[in-house]
Amino acid sequence: MPFDKVLIANRSEIAVRVMNACKDLGIETVAVYSDADKDAGHARFADEAYNIGPAPASESYLDQEAIIDVATQSGADAIHPGYGFLAENAEFARRVEETDGVTWIGPSSEAMTQLGEKTKARTVMRDADVPIVPGTTDPVESVDDVTAFADEHGYPVAIKAEGGGGGRGMKVVREPDEVEAQLESAKREGEAYFDNDSVYLERYLENPRHIEIQILADEHGNVRHLGERDCSLQRRHQKIIEEAPSPALDADMREEIAAAARHGLESTNYTNAGTVEFLVEDDEFYFLEVNTRIQVEHTVSEEITDIDVVKWQLRVAAGEELAFEQDDVTFNGHAIEFRINAENPADEFSPETGTLETYDPPGGIGVRLDDAIRQGDVVGGEYDSMIAKLIVHGTDRTECLARSRRAFEAFDVDGLSTTVPFHQLMLDDETFIDGAHTTKYLDEELSQHRLESAQEQWGAETNGTSPxxxxxxxxxxxxxxxxxxxxxxxxxxxxxxxxxxxxxxxxxxxxxxxxxxxxxxxxxxxxxxxxxxxTSPPSTDSGDSNRIEAEMQGTILSVNVEEGDEVESGDIICVLEAMKMENDIVSKYDGTVTEIGVSEGDSVDMGDHLLTLD
Structure with a gap:
């Protein structure tokens, strides 16, 4: 048994996922939770649970001192960070490493510093002869830095947070007049979600595939890969469906990318789990970044290799040697992970909040569900919108798709909108079925009408649709x-x-x-x-058609208009952060601003007054 008791410094499904691995190994578990998560599934599931502060992540899940205090108070001899929050924070890793009797479950703080910050990782990979996307290897600070890069490499330019991941902290600049706003937004997201406002630049590839390699490495010099994952189906640069293996790679490129990933990490003395990400375009691949943590989509690699990544994280952190050679890793069948998010796909995937009045997930052969919620739970807007992951495995991609359709036919969710209807749409989508999608498919090619039709056909009855x-x-x-x-x-x-x-x-x-x-x-x-x-709800039209209200719970990041301003339909009137995503609130009408009901920093609930137009 690697440890006696492990504290999981995270929440929701990943916390439960780690707890399951611990329980399989006979290890006791400790949960931490915020005021908003006092009834959350991960707190219920753990052997012990401790409150670490108010709802804002900066005062709870990002409070390093509070988490380490709980570890020592509870007698935990190790901390697993999951993903997000402090998972790639080298300072936190270092503090854990310096705490007597507590082991950090992850790569060393030194490796995280070297690879976790994207510019340093690019330098390492370049020196290891791994191809990289043209970009900066030092952080950028000013508008002039961005425009100078664009003058050399052309638009569009990607501004990316050093500590970012999952599309958060990434902004795309297509015109010079967008630079200032997008730079500020990327820095703001990096600070809010990763406690790091440093950003760097890359040439933005227009139509790539997103391919990543799962790595396990131990303290004895052994580095293994578990094959590739294809994460190309994304909305707003955030993954929503991932699969393994990729339907787009031939055998030669599959071997070449995996070898590059192994070689790149071997040159750094990396240990524990990690993911090396690449972009593939026009039969060329480019290093993107290293994620120095477990990934959301590690599940599909587990399904096709039958190797438990989280258990090996625990064992490697305890000093054990990997018990298999690279040639021992075999790949069986096909697996797809579907992220079940509390979002309305028909409304630009806007986050949703509410009570899960019905939550009846599927089962059966080849179906796995990672979650931390139960029927009756309340889904708030304080954190990430993902509430569950449905993972389906089959002997090949065709069987995997068929099993996925069967699973979603049995997936019953009511009380708030989720991405379940979107996934059902994709399972009937010719481009996805053919494996021909790229990272731009959802944002630039899939019609809004199809999303709306899917939501109408398969969408849940939500708290927000009551009369x-x-x-x-x-x-x-x-x-x-x-x-x-x-x-x-x-x-x-x-x-x-x-x-x-x-x-x-x-x-x-x-x-x-x-x-x-x-x-x-x-x-x-x-x-x-x-x-x-x-049989249908009565009308609730108040007659005040020019009153603009918040469509979700969140925090006002900026107000872009003043009283007396003239606005047109489609103009951005304010920016609202919900579930750690920035959402542009646009006017649906033409008119003059006569009243503003919010200010920067205000918290709002769904239906709160934002402004009024005349």
Whole structure:
């Protein structure tokens, strides 16, 4: 047993994933949680759980001292950081390494400094003869730095946070007049999510595939790769579907990229798990970055190799030697991971909050679910929008896709919008099925109409679609002519009816009896109700069409207009951060700003007044 007790300095599904590995090895687990996560799944699942502060990550999950204090208080002899938050923070790793009796589960702080900061990693890989995308190897500070780079290499230019990952802290500049705003935004995201506002530049490849290699390395000089993953299906530079192996690589390039990744990390004395990421375009590959931590999508590598990456993280951190040679790693079948995010794909993947009124995930052969939520849990807007991961394995890609369709047909989520309908759309999408998608496919080629249609066809009933505070709804399952139908009926709160609080039970029996007795129409079910009921929500139009409200919970990062300004439909009026993503709030109308209801730094809830136009 590598350790006696491990503290997981993270939350949600990755915390539970690490706890599962610990429990398999007989290791006790310690969770930390913020005020917002007092009822969260990871806190329930752990052997011990400790509160480390208020909801803001800067005051809880990024509080290094508080986390180390809990480790010593609980008697934990190791800390696993998961991904995100402090996972790639070399200072935190160093503090853990310097804490008596506590082991850091991850690469050394020295390796994290060398490779975790993107500019240093580019230098290392360049020196190891690994091809890199043209860019800076030192951080940039000013607008002039960006424009000078663009003058040399041309637009578009990617501004990327040193500590970034998952698309966060990355901004694309296509025109000179965008430089200042995008530079500030990238630095702001880097500071907020990674506690590091340093940024660097790269030439922005227009239509690449995103390929990464999973690495395991021990303290005895052994470096192994677990094959490649294809992470090309992304929205706003954030991965949403990942698979292994890549449907786009031939055998020669697959071997060449894996060899480059191994060679690059062998030159650094790297240990523990890590991922070397590449961009592939026009049959050429370029080093992108090293992620000095476990990745969200490590699951697909586990499925095709039958190697538990997290268990080996624990064993390597305890000084054990990898028990397999590179030739022992075999690749079996195909695996796809679908990120289940609390987002509305039809509304530009905007984050959603609410209560999981129904959460009934699928199972069966070849289906794995990594999550930390249960039915009835509240999904807030304080952290990342991912609530679960569905991982499907098959003997080949065709079977994997078929099993994925079967899994999503059985995936029932109600209470808030999720990416489940989007995934169902992709499983019927010719480009994705053919494996011909690139990182630009979702943002530039997939039509909005198809996303809206998918949401309408497969979308959950959400808390936000109720007809208003004066109405209540209830789902019914009825049979007409031997066929089952699901219906939602609405009635005014307090009114007597088939399900209202004052409803006579006899009316419910009458309604059911009527529906059973009339196989030609479902109108009898409605006619039997004593109260007023409808099969669709009543209108809630207040008539104040020029009042612009927040569509999600979050924090106002900037207000771009002043009272008296003239705005047109499509103009950005403010920027709102929700679930660590910056969202441009645009006007839906033309008009003059007559009232502004928020200021920079304000917290808002869904429906809060932002401004009014005349």
């Amino acid at each position: 208003g505070d004066d109405y209540v709804g209830r789902e019914f399952l009825v049979e007409l002519g031997g066929r089952r139908f699901e219906m939602t009926l609405y009635q005014e709160e307090g009114e007597a009816g088939i399900f209202g609080p004052q409803a006579d039970p006899a009316s419910r029996e009458a309604a059911v009896a009527t529906s059973e007795g009339d196989s030609t129409s479902d109108s009898g079910l409605l006619d039997a109700a004593e109260g007023e009921a409808a």
